[in-house]
Amino acid sequence: MGPDEFRRAGHQLVDYIADYQETVRDRPVTPDVRPGYMRRLVPAAPPERPEPWDDVMADIERVIMPGMSHWHSPQFHAYYPVGNSYPALLADMLSDALGCVGIAWASAPACTELEVIMMDWLAQLLQLPEQFMFSSGRGGGGVIQGSACESTLITLLAARSCKVNEFLRASGTVHNEHGDPVVTPDRAALLPKLVAFASDQAHSSVTRASLLSGLRIRTLPSDSNASLRGDTLTKAVEEELRAGNIPFYVLAALGTTASCAYDNLTELGPICERFGLWLHIDAAYAGAACVCPEFRHIIDGIEHATSFNFNPHKFLLTNLDCSALWVRRSRDLTDVFEVNALFLKTPFSEMPSYRHWAIQLSRRFRALKLWFVMRLYGADGLRAHIRRQVKLAKEFEALVRGDDRFEVAAPVTLGLVCFRLKKYGNMINDHLLARINGARRIHMVPAMLPGETYVLRFVVCSRYTESRDVQFAWSEVQKHTDELLSSAEVLGRGKMLWSSVRAASIGLRLFHSWHSV
Amino acid sequence: MGPDEFRRAGHQLVDYIADYQETVRDRPVTPDVRPGYMRRLVPAAPPERPEPWDDVMADIERVIMPGMSHWHSPQFHAYYPVGNSYPALLADMLSDALGCVGIAWASAPACTELEVIMMDWLAQLLQLPEQFMFSSGRGGGGVIQGSACESTLITLLAARSCKVNEFLRASGTVHNEHGDPVVTPDRAALLPKLVAFASDQAHSSVTRASLLSGLRIRTLPSDSNASLRGDTLTKAVEEELRAGNIPFYVLAALGTTASCAYDNLTELGPICERFGLWLHIDAAYAGAACVCPEFRHIIDGIEHATSFNFNPHKFLLTNLDCSALWVRRSRDLTDVFEVNALFLKTPFSEMPSYRHWAIQLSRRFRALKLWFVMRLYGADGLRAHIRRQVKLAKEFEALVRGDDRFEVAAPVTLGLVCFRLKKYGNMINDHLLARINGARRIHMVPAMLPGETYVLRFVVCSRYTESRDVQFAWSEVQKHTDELLSSAEVLGRGKMLWSSVRAASIGLRLFHSWHSV
Structure with missing residues (x-):
């Protein structure tokens, strides 16, 4: 051609x-x-x-x-x-045509430099603390990763190395009664003692990160609002310490996958500081909302964080893949991977060598997407997008609340509404979702909230969604509810014919095919 | 917009x-x-x-x-x-516009199905053994990864799990003298005993995979042709076994980063089978050449492999990212990550759930690139591309051989020519490269071959490269050689003025910024 x-x-x-x-x-x-x-x-x-x-x-x-x-x-x-917009499409066309590989500043200077500037732009849009910005000159900065999974994994590995080095350094100064230095504890002996923490509502990628890294991640129970609280963390950390283990990492989820719940950052933050734990914030979906001042409180407490991640490729009109990760001390990341430290002590090191910040060496020119999106929408346009999507979710929430058969199962804070038929068990709700999805006029997936409560998840996803689409979705829900509840299939509260049981669980499978690994 | x-x-x-x-x-x-x-x-x-x-x-x-x-x-x-072509550009535009996420068959059926078919198409083009194809129905198949790094890491982790499970299963059948089952060996106790092998010429991503996974990878010396040989592997495996360790994985490089050298697969393969080792082939660059029958011998011995990886995004006109990985038993991969096995035993599982085949959960619609490239070039067109690039490298090789001052430092098998000034040491050769690159008319990076031999690497990269460009590159090399050797800077064999020493090592830094982690 x-x-x-x-x-x-x-x-x-x-x-x-x-x-x-x-x-x-x-x-x-x-x-x-x-x-x-x-x-x-x-x-x-x-x-x-x-x-x-x-x-x-x-x-x-x-x-x-x-x-x-x-x-x-x-x-x-x-x-x-999943983000999608004309500006991002254009930027990806250009990125593909340039076809450079940003493995080092020198391999394609524009690729690294634009990423540095765009991560600072984004940090300003979200009003992140200054220490996460390159421009602060304090050693922090941002990097584009492929996914929140990668951001979780790389911060987990960095935290591991930091904690192990901390122990090895500390031990180096210890001397025995004769004044001889005590034998350095074996690195391999330390690793099985390390323990990380995450809530039972954290994304399944946390389990993957544990499998990949071989590090233990202890799951902590969330409260009735699906939020991880400070006292739960304190108790667990103290238990582990008593058992001779080494707590080192906490993943706080802001906007969980199931119900957009928020771990209590203002409680967790000071605890992490007290015990010297790396605090990583996974705000994959919800983080984008912080471009609006009225939603900035979502990340209150971020000043305690060691690293912060959200996905512009979710709620911020940017095409896959573009996951933004900031760290307070970039050395923490680079120390994990940097083998040739000698060669990098060159003038080039005034700019980050991003391959040391990520799992993959190869890097496409993804900063172009952020540049085009932020310029062609403007901060105003991005805020308008977030506000429009949230307003549509609120409209759907009002419709659910107006129907006595349903309940809203979790607070609606952004674009997600979790709801269910309140007088029926999980199976009937799953059956309802199977009918709705089977008609192929709208599409939703379910989730399981704490207490084994099955909910239907209505999310405002598309930038094309309007009020009429919300009304249409609700009319679909009502139609299938009417049919289901009036049909012979439902014999009584929670009882179904066998044919219905077989039809059900499709939704649950869809959810699991997404949420679980 | x-x-x-x-x-x-x-x-x-x-x-x-x-x-x-x-x-x-x-x-x-x-x-x-x-x-x-x-x-x-x-x-x-x-x-x-x-x-x-x-x-x-x-x-x-x-x-x-x-x-x-x-x-x-x-x-x-x-x-x-790095691959680049108009067909791949068009495919990425479409992929971006569809903007689906192929986390499961159900989430975007076309995304999974086209990937399955394209990986079989590619396997046929390369004449891979039947067991790597979905169509064989024998449990093998291919998947698109983001990079060879990821392919190495995921196969390493899969091999780890397979070996550990093999030990745990075997131990489950062991009984003591009283007929009681022997205590299952602790999984954590097995991990430090595991040992993988790779040649000293393997890509730095192997070191990264070791850092990430926490698994030990033993580096083995290559021979004078930079090739890992069978007796070296046998000796190392037997040593590890005697020491009570558990060999489990061998990475064989076909077409190394430094000099496009080839580990001896026909020797290594049977040894891996004898000792029950996972044999992973990293043919990131060279693999693509197998679309030509005359180069298919490169992967002779592949019938012994457990997994095989090459990057269409290198030598096969496909834009980043598109790294093709095939496995003999897909279960080996999915067992590493599949937590919700119950839910996947559904009709959907007739098609692979690719998120269980990779580090990342999110998946873009990358198979479109392969589809457009293979159709719009045709197998003939792809072969013509490979042959043209190799022919141009041969043309450059002849020019080097025609100049007494230079030597060709490694066999030229595909698109890479490693060469050097033969009467001078590494510093002068590095200085020559710094002069050439400094003029910004052509661009190369160096490599260090076994025996600390510094070479300049000339690679035919662009699909726009023609004979006149090869001649131009050689004229640049000659011009800077003439200037360097006649200048006062070179005082004698291997001696340079201080000003030159300072200017040198730029090339070496460039190489390290690429090759080393």
Whole structure:
């Protein structure tokens, strides 16, 4: 494919993309295909000779679209939003065309420099404490990761190294009664004693981080608001210390996956400082709301944090992948990976070598997305987006509250409404969700709240969602509720026919396929 | 930004991208900026109000381009190639616009299904053994990872779990003299005994994988051809066994980072089978050449492998990121991460749940790139690309061999030529590279071969590189060699003035900033 053909194909695809996005509401939000549907649509082997672009273009509708869930449909209310906007699309086109690899400042200076500046811009937008900004000159700064999973894992590993080094350093100064230095404790002997903490509402990626790192993460019970409280943490830390273990890391979730609950940062923060624990904040979804002053209180207590993570690729109109991580001391990260420290003590080290800040060495030019999004929306435009989405969720919440059959199961703080049929058990609620999703006019996934309470999750995801879509979603919920409750299937409170039991649990599976690892 | 403005901006950007790529040879290949150059070009804070697209577009040339290394310039001969092509650019545009997340089959069926089919297509192109293909129905298959780093890490972790489970299972059947089952060996006690192996030429990501996983990786000496041989492995395995340790994993590199050397797979394979070791093949760069029958011998012995990885985003015209990993038994991967096994025993599990195959949960629709590239080039087109690049490297090799002052320091098998001034030491060769790179007309990075032999690496990277560019590169090398050797700076064999010593080591730093972690 030469440049002229690319120009023609590119223009055609730009128009197709605009058409797709502007008319996505007219497509069924989820597909009606069975596993393996594509095998009969695509040859079993690659072609020997080049195919014409028009054939490839035509196959988007023939092969791909029948199997798509339209995550940006205004009827998509599942998971959490995944960012998407025209500015971010344009930035990714440019990033792909430049095709540089930002492994070091010298390998593509613009790639590192724009990331440094954009992370400071973002920090200002969220009113993060100064110590997280490069411009403060205090050793902190931000980096773009691929996902919150990676941010959790890398901070966990950094915290491990810091704590182990702290022990090794401390032990180096200890002398025995004869004045001889005491033998340095074995690093390998320290590792099994390390213990991290997270709430039972933390994302499943925390379990993954534990599996990957081989480090123990102790799950702590959240309170009735699904929030991890200070006294719970204090008790656990003291237990571990008494058992001879070494507490080193706390993951505080702000805006949990299940119900957008918030661990109590103002309680947890001082405890972490008292016991010398790395405090990592996972605000993957909710963090973006801090661009609005009225939501900034969400991260009150952040001044205690060692690291802070949120995903612009969730609630901030930026395409996957763009997960923003700030650390108070960048040395904590780089010390984990930096093997060739000698070679980096060069003038180049005035700029961060971002490959030492991440799991992957290769780095695409992702800062362009943040630059285009922040400039083409402006801070005002981003705030307007967040406020519009929250307002729509509040509208849905009011509809739920206006129907006696339902209850709102968790406080609605941002774009998520957790609700359920209040007189029926989990199975009936799951069955209701299965019916709603089965009709393929809207799409939601469920969650299990503390106390084994099954809820339906309505999330305002798409930037195309409007009041009429909220009203439509609610009319779908009501229609299927009416049918379900009036049908012979429901014999009494909580009882169902076998045929219904079989149909149920699809929603729960969908949720687990997302939430659990 | 509304759809009409996106159409206008998108068309403009498509044309800009075509212009950029077709005229990239006219730009200096590397930038002339100092760290921090961008701070004076970009405001310190994000704008409150949206800015017009034209201002953003204009800033590509004003802010970004002055700080770019042009990785796709025909004068860029550094590192290894990073894939880039018009078909891949188009596919990424579509992927971004669909913006789905392939965490499970159900979350975006087309995303999982196309990946399954494309990994089988690629396996056929490379003539991989049948057991690596989904279509064989034997439990193997392929997955797209972000990088070879991730592929190494995930297979290392999988191998760890397999070996530990093997020990735990075996121990479960052991009974003592009274017929009572022997206590199951503690998992934690097994981990420190595990030992993996890789050659001293393996990529630095192997060290990272060790740091991340906490697992010990023993570095083995390569032979004079930078190849890991069977007897070296056998000796090391037997040593570890005698010491009571548990060998479990071997990383064989095919096409090393430094010199594109090849571990001896036909020797290593049977040894791995004999001792029950997971054999992972890292053919990140070289693997792509197997699309040509004449290069397929590179992976001879692959039938012994447990897993195989190469990066289409290197030598196969596919944009970052797209790292192809195949495993013989997909269960080995999923067992590491699959916590909710109960919920996955559903009809959906007829298709892989790819989030259990990777570090990250979130997955972009990357299979589109492979689909567009394989269709719009055809197998023939991909073969022609590989052959053209190798032919250009051979042309450069002949030029080096035609100059008595130089030697070719490693066999030229694909697109890399390692060469050096043969009568001078490492410092003079490094100084030569610093002069060449300093002129910013071509760009290379160095490597250190076994025996502390410093070499200049000439790699055919860009799809725009032609014979005239190879000739130009050689003329640059000759010009700077003439100047260096005739200048007062070189006082004799291996001696330099202090001013030159200071100027040197820039190249070495560049290499280390890439190769080492």
